[in-house]
Amino acid sequence: MKPRPHFSIGTEMIASGSRRTVDLPVSVLSDHTPVSMSVHVAHGRLGGPTLFVSGGVHGDEVIGVEIIRRLLNVPSLSSLRGTLIAIPIVNAFGFINHSRYLPDRRDLNRMFPGSSNGPLASRLAHIFINEIVAKSDLGIDLHSAAIHRTNYPQIRISPDNQKSEELAKIFGAPIIMRSELRDGSLRRAAHSVGTDVLLYEAGEGLRFDELSVRAGVAGILRIMRHMKMVPAKGISKPKASPQICSSSKWLRAPMGGLLRIFKADGALVRKDDLLATVSDPFGEQECDIVAPFSGLIVGRAVMPVINEGDAIFHLGRVSSITKAEGAVEDLSNQLEYDPMFYEDEII
Numbered sequence: 001m002k003p004r005p006h007f008s009i010g011t012e013m014i015a016s017g018s019r020r021t022v023d024l025p026v027s028v029l030s031d032h033t034p035v036s037m038s039v040h041v042a043h044g045r046l047g048g049p050t051l052f053v054s055g056g057v058h059g060d061e062v063i064g065v066e067i068i069r070r071l072l073n074v075p076s077l078s079s080l081r082g083t084l085i086a087i088p089i090v091n092a093f094g095f096i097n098h099s100r101y102l103p104d105r106r107d108l109n110r111m112f113p114g115s116s117n118g119p120l121a122s123r124l125a126h127i128f129i130n131e132i133v134a135k136s137d138l139g140i141d142l143h144s145a146a147i148h149r150t151n152y153p154q155i156r157i158s159p160d161n162q163k164s165e166e167l168a169k170i171f172g173a174p175i176i177m178r179s180e181l182r183d184g185s186l187r188r189a190a191h192s193v194g195t196d197v198l199l200y201e202a203g204e205g206l207r208f209d210e211l212s213v214r215a216g217v218a219g220i221l222r223i224m225r226h227m228k229m230v231p232a233k234g235i236s237k238p239k240a241s242p243q244i245c246s247s248s249k250w251l252r253a254p255m256g257g258l259l260r261i262f263k264a265d266g267a268l269v270r271k272d273d274l275l276a277t278v279s280d281p282f283g284e285q286e287c288d289i290v291a292p293f294s295g296l297i298v299g300r301a302v303m304p305v306i307n308e309g310d311a312i313f314h315l316g317r318v319s320s321i322t323k324a325e326g327a328v329e330d331l332s333n334q335l336e337y338d339p340m341f342y343e344d345e346i347i
Contacts, residue, residue, distance in 0.1 A: 003015075003016055004016035004017075004043075004044075004045060004046065004047055007043040007083055009022055009041055009085075009131055009135070010022055010024045010025075010131060014043040015043065016043050016044065016045050017043070017044065018043060019040065019041065019042045019043070019077075020040070020041055021038055021039065021040045021041075022039050022040075022041060023036040023037070023038050023039075024036055024037045024038075024039060024127055024131055026120070026123055026124050026127060027123055027124075029093075029103065035093060035120070035124075037087065037089075037090060037092065037124065037127060037128070038087070038089065038092070039085060039086070039087050039131075039132070040072060040085075040086040040087075040088075041083065041084070041086075042072075042077055042080055042083065042084040043083050044079075044080035044081045044082050044083060044084075044229070045080075046081045046082075047081065047082065048080075048082025048083070048227070048228060048229050049083075049137040049138065049227050049229065050082055050085065050135055050136045050137050051082070051083070051084055051085070051136060051137065051138050051139070051140070051223070051224065051227065051229065052085040052086075052087065052133065052135075052138075052139045052140070053067075053068055053071065053084070053085070053086050053087070053139070053140045053142065054086075054087040054088075054090050054128075054132070054139065054140070054141050054142065054186075055067065055068050055087070055088045055089065055090070055141075055142040056087075056088060056089035056090050056091050056092075056094070056095050057090045057091055057108050057109050057141065057143065057186065058091065058094065058100045058101075058107070058109065058143065058205075059089075059091040059092075059093065059094015059095040059096070059097065059098070059099050059100060059101070059102075060094065060095075060098055060099055060100050060146070060147055060206050061142075061143050061144040061146075061205055062095070062144070062205075062206060062207070062208070063142065063144045063202060063203040063204075063207070063208060063209075063212055063213060063216070064088065064142025064143065064144070064200075064216070065088045065089055065095070066208055066213050067142055067213055067216035067217055067220070068086050068087075068088040068142070069088065070217050071086065071217055071220055071221075074221065074230075076221075076230040076231055076233075076234070076235075077230065079230065079231060080229060080230060081228060081229050081230075082227070082229045084224075084229070085132055087128075087132065090108065090128065091108050091124070094108075098206060100146065102121045103120060104119050104120050104121055106119065106120075106121035106122075107121075108121050108124060108125060109185050109186055110182070110183075110184035110185065111124075111125040111184055112125045112129060112184055112185060112186050112188065112189035112190075113125060113126065113129045113189040113192070113193075114126035114127075114128075114129065125186075125189070128186070129190070129193065133186075133189070133190045133193060133195050134193050134195070136195055137195065137227075138167070138195065138197075138198075138223070138227070139186075139196070139197040139198070140197070140198045140200060140219075140220055140223065141186055141187070141197050141198070141199050141200070142200050143199060143200065143201050143202075144202060144205055144207075144212070145201070145203065145204055145205060145299055146205050147204070147205035147206055148204075148205075148301060148302055148303035149205070149299060149300065149301050149302060149303075149311075150203060150204040150207075150209075150265055150299065150300060150302050151201045151202055151203060151204075151212075151265065151298065151299040151314075152174065152175060152202070152266040152296075152297065152298050152299065153173045153174055153175065153200070153201075153202040153203075153211065153212050153215035153216070154173055154174070154175035154176065154177050154200070154201050154202065154298055155168040155171050155173045155175070155176050155177070155199065155200055155201075155219070155242070156176075156177045156178075156179045156198075156199040156200075156201060157176065157177070157178060157198065157199075158178070158179070158180065158187070158191070159178040159179075159180065159246075161196065163196060164196050164198060165244075167196070167198060167223060168198060168242065169238075169241065169242055170222050170223060171200075171219035171220075171222055171223055171242075172215075172218065172219055172222055172237070172238030172242065172331065173200065173215050173219055173331075174215070174242055174243065174266065174327075174328045174331040174332060175242060175243050175244075175245060175266075175296060175316065175328070176242045176243070176244045176245065177201075177248065177298065177316060178244070178245065178246055178247070187199060200216055201299075202215060202216060204302060211332065211335055211336070214335040214336075214338075214341055215335055218235075218236075218335065218338065218340065218341075221235045221340070222235060222237070222238075234340055235340065236334070236338055236340060238331060238334070239330045239331060239333075239334045240326070240327040240328075240330040240331050240334075241327060242331070243296060243316075243318050243324045243327060243328060244318070244319070245296060245298060245316030245317055245318060246317055247316070247317050248295075248298060248314055248315060248316040248317065249292070249314075249315055249317075250311040250312075250313070250314055250315075251275070251289055251291075251292070251311075251312055251313040251314075251315060252309050252310060252311055252312060253278055253289070253306045253307065253308055253309060253310045253312050254278060254287040254289065254308070255280070255285070255287050255308050256278075256280075256306060256308045256310075257279050257280045257281065257285075257306065258278070258279050258280075258281060258304055258305065258306075259276055259278055259301065259303070259304045259305070259306045259312065260276060260277045260278075260279070261275070261276045261300065261301075261312075262275060262276055262277075263275045263276070263297055263300075264297070264300075265297050265298070265299060265300050266296070266297060266298075266328055266332065267296070267297045268294075268295075268296055268321060268325060268328065269291045269294065269295065269296075269297060269315070270291065270294045270321065271291055271292065271293050271294045272290050272291060273290060273291045274288055274289075274290055275289045275291055275297075275312075275313055276288070276289045276313070278306065289313065291315060292315075293315070293317060294318075294321045295315045295316050295317045295318055295321075296315070296316045296318055296324065296328070297313055297314070297315060297316075298314050298315070299313070299314035300312065300313050300314065301313075
């Protein structure tokens, strides 16, 4: 059998049936510290699609790093078809400094597609688009909420992309959010070069939580199975259909003070349900936060000390509360008890 061609990335060539971590130079900081983006390439012996999985575009969103670490240790990668490109930490500077941003205080996810001669964030975006996205058939970009907030596991897709919606259902996160493509975002820039990107949001900045990690690992493996990149054995399908949120609204604090939350992320709530109460430090004044419509809590604040106007709950609209009842819980329970997460199994 004729060997599969090598995979080219940067100045490196990855032979079929091999894996290697490659450092792509980005820039040099003022103290002569080099800035690079480290990429792990698994290039299968047999042909197939190319998938990239990225984390740490925002340096304080660390959950994607753990998801990719576990993914790269899955035994079925030994029989990989096609190519997996894994970038656990896109924004290494932000990761080291526990910061969302790059040294130039720019948000990388507003700088795509970037340029080869712009500021640091723009150069990093340019390298990512040309060395990673343009060589891939599909991407999965891993994010979490910002610090002091948490997101229930969800996939975000553009409203008019049927293919992405089908892949999001295969991924199997409890919630699918339809959200517009933002200027400067990785999703928009990737779309312009013909590569769809699923955006996974789960957990809290600078924190791990097991449910969110498991949902991410399971979802990526389901996508890889669907793309025939890995064998189906040991990779379970979702037990229930994800809930699709066609729109959402942030509920904000009516006053500053101390926040007491009564509903968790992932909870189904009905119109006028009491979600939280804000009190002043003396207990002399209190304001309730109630649900303005029935829906799913897709994200919430976790910091009890708040200011007036702070975003507290991210409430998503679903087509039917009755149909949603039990479905989200079934998907969450599956992640807790799925054999793919038993000790000595896949991970």
